[in-house]
Amino acid sequence: MEVDYTTTGSKAVVVLSGGLDSTVLAYFMRNAGMYTHAVSFDYGQRHVKELTLAAVTCKKLGMKHTIVNLTDLKPVLESALTDPRMNIPEGHYAADNMKATVVPNRNAIMLAIAYGVAVSDHAVMVGTAVHAGDHFIYPDCRPGFINALQVAFALGNEGFQEPALELYTPFIGLSKADIVRIGAAANVPFADTWSCYVGGSIHCGACGTCCERYEAFALAGVSDPTYYRADPREYLTKV
């Protein structure tokens, strides 16, 4: 990067999972001139490979990166994402069985920590890549929740936020296909992002997030660099 963001931009924190959405958001914020500190979480997710890719993105963008270890939560938060005894549902992402992938209060936990980091950093915003495609399954990705959390956090840090902090959600009304288009326009290296919930070293092509990823590239008309083990088209009609 040619610009020295440490002296020019506003400070910001971004919640970076290493998935497609948050990686595009990291590029988006960086390109907007923000000096960004990325916070990632290891909560015992099977798809821990996403954290390696988050680190790759931070290195490429010259961003500070903090990975917070929350693996103590694995035995006490119930979810198919962390429990190897539960199956990751296959097929279309909007299907009701994807609810097994909810991690209780996950976004509240991540945003509470990222917000605390932002207060310490004297940052102006905390970016999170929640988008409209998440709303159906995940209540903690909906605008009402984000707005209420922002009110609570502002009250909980009254007198200690300098300047006032914003929960920044530029994708909240957009689809995943829209995010792919934004990423393509910004030359985001999509191969540096991970979506598959099953884990392993290549995308399975059958789980809900693989199907969602495949579909988003197709709808956006953007070339998908992902190698899928199975053909997502065979699973997209499965509900």
Added chain:
Amino acid sequence: MEVDYTTTGSKAVVVLSGGLDSTVLAYFMRNAGMYTHAVSFDYGQRHVKELTLAAVTCKKLGMKHTIVNLTDLKPVLESALTDPRMNIPEGHYAADNMKATVVPNRNAIMLAIAYGVAVSDHAVMVGTAVHAGDHFIYPDCRPGFINALQVAFALGNEGFQEPALELYTPFIGLSKADIVRIGAAANVPFADTWSCYVGGSIHCGACGTCCERYEAFALAGVSDPTYYRADPREYLTKV
């Protein structure tokens, strides 16, 4: 304990620091017949001794105990409680210099995690021992914050809370002296609780929390079993 709470009481989660207030709350909830799961946090606090005492309380009460390691946050959350280069202020607790002991968004972080655990446990409430004496210094102990957080968490877990969860704050309008009185009436072994923010193996007697502890016992007219290295009366007038 003679009662088997695992089969009789409602399930509840309690945020237990090992300090005086939350230990009294744990006894209070247990005595009310709740089957309680205590959640404690290691965030790199100097006074990590409180966690040992939290474990003692859980063992005595036969409560499930989860200690969540958040020490990754120590370098990124700015506070005198975790940074050995900063001084813990001495003297009266309500003094303005106690603001150095604020950990940004601490209660939001702890309550977000405890709430997620409670959703997984199908519990009916999350207890936290915030009290009126905290309000002056800590914005994340005030009723407005707790109420706003409850609204946000309810929205963030819509459809996944069964039953609906309450943030339970029975001490929020009470003073620390009131809590000492409640604890004395319930025969809480106060020697199992820790207040000093400086760390070490005995209470320093000079820091704000030692002064506050000493004063609460005196105001309540309850015998204080604490051994203080220095006499808190010499520091109580210091602001």
